[in-house]
Amino acid sequence: MSEIPAELRYAASHEWAKVEDGVATVGISDHAQDAMGDLVYVELPEVGQVVAAGDETGVVESVKAASDIYSPVSGEIVEINEALEDEPELVNNVPYEGGWLFKVQLTDEGELDNLLTADQYQAQIDSE
C-alpha cells in the first residue's frame, strides 16, 4: 500500500501540498511515483513564475511515461528543488521529503479547502 500522510492535502492529479507560514511545498504522491516507475528526469518551473491552481508547472519523466505536473495552489514559485536535476530518484525514494518539487508563496490559503484530505485521496485511489 502506498503511503498517504494524514497532515498533507492532495490534488486529484496526484500532487501533494504542505503549507507552512503561507508557503506550500509541492510534490507528487507515493502512489504517483509508484505508478510512474523510476524517474529519469524532472522538469521544474522557474523561480518567480506566477501560477494559478491547475497550471502546468513541470514534467516528471520515467522510462515508460512522461506526465505533467499541475500546481495544486495559486501563487508565486519561490523555490525549486535543484537536487532533482542530478537525483530524480529522490522523488521515488522519499516523495514526501527530499523528493519535493517546488514551493509556492500562496495568494489565497482558502484554496487549500479545494484539495483532497488524505482520506478522500485514498478513496480516489481505491476507485481507480
Added chain:
Amino acid sequence: MSETQLIFQLSHPGRSATSQAPKALAEDKLSAIPAHLRRKEKPGLPEVSEMQVVRHYTNLSAKNFAIDKQFYPLGSCTMKYNPRGANRAAMLPGFLNRHPLAPESHSQGFLSCMFELQNFLKEVTGMKGVSLAPMAGAQGEFAGVAMIRAYHDARGDDQRTEILIPNAAHGTNPATAVMCGYKVREVPVGPDGDVDLEALKAACGPQTAGLMMTNPSTCGVFERQIEDIAKAVHEAGGLLYYDGANLNAILGKVRPGDMGFDVIHMNLHKTFATPHGGGGPGAGPVGVSERLLPYLPTPMAGQRDDGSYHWIDTDTLDTSIGHLSAFMGNAGVLLRAYFYARSLGREGMIRVGEFSTLAANYLLKRLEAVGCTAAYPDRRASHEFILTFAKEAKELGVTAMDIAKRLLDYNQHAPTTYFPLLVPECFLIEPTETESKEALDEFVEAMAAILEEARNEPDRVKEAPFTQPVRRLDDVKAARELDLTWSE
C-alpha cells in the same frame, strides 16, 4: 549468453578492407580544401578485414527481432510486411541514378510516378490536394499545422491561439502544436473511448485555431461522433487536422475528407508498407481540403496540358508554406509507396482495411477467451486494440513490461507497452493484414502460456527474458546516464 564485441575492439593496425576503402584523393583536389578546414589527425576508424566486417555485421543482424523473422504487433506503428516487389521496382537503375537537379525532361518517369501517387493519395483520403514534400510523419504534422496557421494569418484572424487535442491523441500532436506556436488544450475521452463531446463544445471558441485528432484513435476504436466534432470545430471557425497514424484501419472504407477534415498527414512508412523502424527514412505526405490548397508545401509534381510533367514550386505558388527540405521528400520511399499502391489497386486497398480490422478483432476475441482483459470490451476494435494487465500487476505483481519481456522467450515481438498513457499497464496490439491466422494463433498460445506462468511461477515472467542475447537491460540507468560515444 554471448557478448558481442564492438567493431573497434576487433581492430588491428594494418588490416584493411580494400573494397570498402575510399578512393585516395588526388593532391590537387585536397589542396582545394583550405588548410584550416582539414583535420589534423586521422579519424579513429577500425582497421579490420573484409571478412571480419561481413561476419561482424551478419552476426549482429542475426540477433535482430524483425518483421522478417517474427510477428511484430507494435500498436500505433503499423509494422506490416514491406513487399519485396516494391523494393525491387524502386531500385531500378533509372530511379537510383537520377539526380535531383536533373532537368525535368530527364525526370519524366519519376515525375509521372509522383504525380500519380499524389492522385492516389487524394482519392484514398478524399482530400482536394496532396503534397509529398514532408520527409516524415513529424514533418507532415508540422506542415499541416503550419498550413492551418497560414490560413488564419491570411485572413487576419490572429486571435486563434489554441489547438484542441483529445487525450487519446498521439503524443506527437501536442508537440507539433507547440512547435507551430499554439497553446494546447486537452479534451477528455469518455470511458468508451469516444471524445467527450460536451467538453469539446465547451472548449471551442474564437481562440480555437483547430483540432488535431487520430481516428481511429490511440484507444483502438473509431470515433463515432466525428461528424458532430467536425461541426462544432468548424462552427467555432477552427480547422480539423487528421493524424494519419491509424489510416490502415479505414483504408478504402472511409475517407478523412468525407468526415470533414481540412488537413491530413499520411505515414507512407506505415500504411503504404515502406520500411521503417530504426529511424526511417519515412514519408509524411499532407492532403488538404479546398481552402488550404494555396498553402501546400512545395515542390509538387504537376502535369501540363500536353501531358508532360513538371515541378510546381514557390515561383508559381507564392502562398505555399515553402520547402521542407533541399528537394522533395524521400524519393526512394515515395517510389516504394507508389508501387505498393499500384500493385494493390482499388480492390486491394479495401482489402487492407478489411483484413487489418478482421485480424485485430480475431486476435482480441481469442485473447479475451484465454483470460486477457480488454480496455474497451464493449467496442469493436479497429486495426488495433488495448489490453490492460492492471489486475495481474495488482494481484500477482506481474506487470505489462514483465509479460512483454517474457514474450521474447516465446519468439514473439512485444506489442507497444504503456501507451496510450490513459490505460494502466497496457499493451497496444496491432497485428496488421499481412499476418496469417496461424501466426495470430501462435501469439494467443504464447500469451495463454505466460498468463499461466504468471499465476503459477511468476518469477519466470518477472525475470524474463532468458533466451535472448542479453537479459533484462537497465533502461533507467541508460536514460539517466546516456552514453552514446565510443572511446578508447
